[in-house]
Amino acid sequence: GNSVTQMEGPVTLSEEAFLTINCTYTATGYPSLFWYVQYPGEGLQLLLKATKADDKGSNKGFEATYRKETTSFHLEKGSVQVSDSAVYFCALSVPGAGSYQLTFGKGTKLSVIP
Amino acid sequence: DSGVTQTPKHLITATGQRVTLRCSPRSGDLSVYWYQQSLDQGLQFLIQYYNGEERAKGNILERFSAQQFPDLHSELNLSSLELGDSALYFCASSVEGDQPQHFGDGTRLSIL
Numbered sequence: 144g145n146s147v148t149q150m151e152g153p154v155t156l157s158e159e160a161f162l163t164i165n166c167t168y169t170a171t172g173y174p175s176l177f178w179y180v181q182y183p184g185e186g187l188q189l190l191l192k193a194t195k196a197d198d199k200g201s202n203k204g205f206e207a208t209y210r211k212e213t214t215s216f217h218l219e220k221g222s223v224q225v226s227d228s229a230v231y232f233c234a235l236s237v238p239g240a241g242s243y244q245l246t247f248g249k250g251t252k253l254s255v256i257p
Numbered sequence: 258d259s260g261v262t263q264t265p266k267h268l269i270t271a272t273g274q275r276v277t278l279r280c281s282p283r284s285g286d287l288s289v290y291w292y293q294q295s296l297d298q299g300l301q302f303l304i305q306y307y308n309g310e311e312r313a314k315g316n317i318l319e320r321f322s323a324q325q326f327p328d329l330h331s332e333l334n335l336s337s338l339e340l341g342d343s344a345l346y347f348c349a350s351s352v353e354g355d356q357p358q359h360f361g362d363g364t365r366l367s368i369l
Contacts, residue, residue, distance in 0.1 A: 177357075179360075184362070185362055186259060186261070186347060186360035186361050186362045186363055187347070187349075187360040188259070188360070189357045189358070189359075192357065232300065239313070241307065241312055241313075242305050242312050242313035243288075243351070243356075243358075244290060244302040244305055244313055244315060245290075245292075245300075245302060245349075245358065246302070247299060247300040247301075248299075249299045250299065250300070
């Protein structure tokens, strides 16, 4: 079956530090990969996506590259801000019979301190 | 604002009861997905509807059911509730196909 493994938190960083959250996946077929972010009390927001090998998704200074050879999609940001404090979820979807349901990792809580 | 509306935001009820969670998708979105977020299981896909018809089922219990109405809003019905059903239930919608899913803010269900 499909599964996503991401590093468990919590992760605490100082402002302007470099961020990496590791994500690896197992999937049948050719998945699309996503990073979603969840701020306290809110729903999930799509942060970035990549649909094929070697694609790089980027948004708001965050980046992740679809690495088929290592089945990975690590999230990076060069300089985090306090406003980046949230829970980050790595996810995949593999189309099957017209459904694009998401399979999520367990989430990584990031806290950025001034 | 994602454009996906879920009601109610909070629901507190007792074991054995039945509840209905409602989701209004973004305007124009035909697909509705339901997910459950719990501390022990994480985020899990429950069920998907597309334009009124069930398209895919995930880890949804037999005590749970859903439907999508002609106006495309969806309802998730949970019956014979157990303590373990306490969770955050999210609805997400998308236009169709491999398009990003937009999530509502969720309904927090607490079973006492």
